[in-house]
Structures are given as C-alpha cells and as structure tokens.
Amino acid sequence: DTEVTQTPKHLVMGMTNKKSLKCEQHMGHRAMYWYKQKAKKPPELMFVYSYEKLSINESVPSRFSPECPNSSLLNLHLHALQPEDSALYLCASSQEGSKNTEAFFGQGTRLTVV
Amino acid sequence: GEDVEQSLFLSVREGDSSVINCTYTDSSSTYLYWYKQEPGAGLQLLTYIFSNMDMKQDQRLTVLLNKKDKHLSLRIADTQTGDSAIYFCADASGNTGKLIFGQGTTLQVKP
Numbered sequence: 406d407t408e409v410t411q412t413p414k415h416l417v418m419g420m421t422n423k424k425s426l427k428c429e430q431h432m433g434h435r436a437m438y439w440y441k442q443k444a445k446k447p448p449e450l451m452f453v454y455s456y457e458k459l460s461i462n463e464s465v466p467s468r469f470s471p472e473c474p475n476s477s478l479l480n481l482h483l484h485a486l487q488p489e490d491s492a493l494y495l496c497a498s499s500q501e502g503s504k505n506t507e508a509f510f511g512q513g514t515r516l517t518v519v
Numbered sequence: 520g521e522d523v524e525q526s527l528f529l530s531v532r533e534g535d536s537s538v539i540n541c542t543y544t545d546s547s548s549t550y551l552y553w554y555k556q557e558p559g560a561g562l563q564l565l566t567y568i569f570s571n572m573d574m575k576q577d578q579r580l581t582v583l584l585n586k587k588d589k590h591l592s593l594r595i596a597d598t599q600t601g602d603s604a605i606y607f608c609a610d611a612s613g614n615t616g617k618l619i620f621g622q623g624t625t626l627q628v629k630p
Contacts (some may be wrong), residue, residue, distance in 0.1 A: 411561075436616050447607055447620035448562065461615055495561055502616035505550055510562040 407432065411496050411511035418486065419519055426481040426514045428496030434509075436502035437479040439471060440495040442513070448495055454479060455502040486518045521545040523610050525621035532629050537595040539624045541608030544589065552609040552618070553582065553593045562607065565593070595626075603628045 409430045418424050428437065436455045440448035453461035454473040468490075470482040479496055493513045499506040522544045531537045543551065549570045554562040568575045568582045568591070575582045581594040595602055608621040 407564075409561075438616065447623055448618075449620075450617050453615055453617060455616075461617060497562075499616050503611075503614045505611070506616060507552070507564055507567060508616065508618060509564060510554075512561040515559075 407509045409496055409498055409509050409511035411494075411514050413514060414512065415515050415517075417517045417519060418483065420486060420488075422486075423482070423484045425483065426494055426496075426516075428479040428481075428498075428511055429477055430498040430509070431477055432498065432509070433476075434498035434500055435476060436499045436506070437473060438497040438499075438508065439479070439481050440497060440510075442493040442495055444492075452481075453502055460502060483516075486516075488518050491517045521610060521612055521619050523608055523619050523621040525606075525608055525624045527622060528625050528627070530627040530629065531598050533598060533600055535598055537598045537602070537626055537628075539593045539595075539606050539608075539626065541591040541593075541621050542589055543591065543608070543610045543619075545610055545612070545619075546589070548589075548610050550611050551582075551584065551591050552611070553580075554607040554609060554620075556605045556607065556623070558604075565606075598626075598628050600628045600630060602626060 439451040442448040452471045472480040495513045497508045497510045499508040552567040553565045579596045583592045605623040609618040
C-alpha cells in the first residue's frame with residue numbers, strides 16, 4: 406500500500422474563511438510534506454514534518470498553519486487566504502526525511518480562493 | 520542554489536520510444552527521481568536511480584544517468600496514449616527529503 410489520502414479533493418473558500426486540508430498515510434512513514442503547485446508549474450515545498458516535528462518551513466506566510474497530530478496525519482489550516490493562494494496542494498510522505506527515500510504523493514486538494 | 524532543468528514538450532507517435540531529458544546542478548546528488556502527473560491528478564512515483572548506477576530498467580522504463588555531465592534521461596519504450604502526461608525529474612536536496620523539481624516535460628502521444 407503506497408497510498409496517501411487527501412481530503413477534500415476540491416475546496417472553494419472566501420478570503421475571510423477558515424478551512425483545513427487533511428492528509429493521511431498508513432505506510433509507517435515518519436516524514437510528511439506539504440507542497441504547493443500552481444498551474445503549469447512544478448510543485449514547491451512548503452513544510453516538512455519529521456517524526457511529528459516541524460523541520461522545514463520554506464518562509465510560508467502565517468495564513469498557512471501546518472499541524473501533525475500523529476505520525477499518520479498531517480493537516481494544513483488555512484485562514485485569511487488571498488486569491489493568489491489558489492493552487493493544487495499536495496501532501497507527500499516518505500520513510501524518513503533524508504536524501505535517500507522515495508516520496509509518495511496524494512492526489513491533491515485543488516483550492517480556489519474567491 | 521540547486522537547479523533541475525528539463526525541456527518543456529515532447530511529441531511522439533504511439534508505439535515509438537520517448538526520451539525525456541533532465542540536467543541537474545547538485546554534485547552531491549545521491550538519488551534522482553522521475554514522477555508522472557496526469558491532468559488534475561497528483562504525482563505518481565515512476566522510478567528512481569541511485570548515483571552509483573549508470574542505468575536502471577523497469578519494464579518499459581529505462582533511466583540513464585551520466586553523473587559526470589549531471590544528465591538524467593527517462594526512456595519509455597512502446598509509448599502508449601495512456602503515457603500522455605507531464606513528467607517531472609526531481610533531485611532530493613540536503614538530508615531533509617525536500618525535492619527540487621524540474622519544470623516538467625509534457626509528453627504528447629499521437630495515435
């Protein structure tokens with residue numbers, strides 16, 4: 406089983422809303438990631454959690470707040486987003502956060518901010 | 520900083536071989552990856568190669584690595600219409616698991 410599950414698949418939210426994206430894996434992976442992908446661009450890393458601790462924040466604005474409640478779950482809390490935050494948000498997991506591990510991606514949440 | 524580059528578009532006929540090329544700058548790269556993304560979907564890990572290998576074959580996929588020139592290629596034999604997608608080359612950065620992606624190559628397969 407190499408499945409990473411993301412919910413919801415699509416989300417439309419207003420600029421004053423608060424919403425959360427969810428990601429789950431049951432592969433026993435200890436590293437989990439959030440990437441953002443704009444149309445016709447490659448994914449760009451936002452956050453890395455390693456052993457449930459935030460290890461990388463790629464200077465992401467505070468309106469994006471990650472949370473790792475346990476080793477299987479990763480959330481991304483959204484508040485006061487801007488239209489330019491509309492994108493595909495991809496979650497990934499790997500055995501651990503190192504050079505030598507394969508990362509498996511979920512199907513993504515397509516977010517539209519209106 | 521580290522950089523990964525790919526050509527943007529490749530068009531082939533069904534049944535032909537496709538070769539997608541990638542160059543990278545990180546001389547300490549140990550693992551390099553190929554991902555496939557179909558429209559509206561996430562990324563599917565196709566294969567990867569370790570830097571002490573020159574070639575890796577997996578069914579219709581062949582990865583070639585020229586470490587001296589920092590050049591990676593993905594060959595798809597007997598390309599099918601279902602192979603139409605965007606293919607990303609990626610390099611793992613540092614020891615964090617962070618992936619640096621190329622711009623992606625759109626593969627168009629004509630019947």
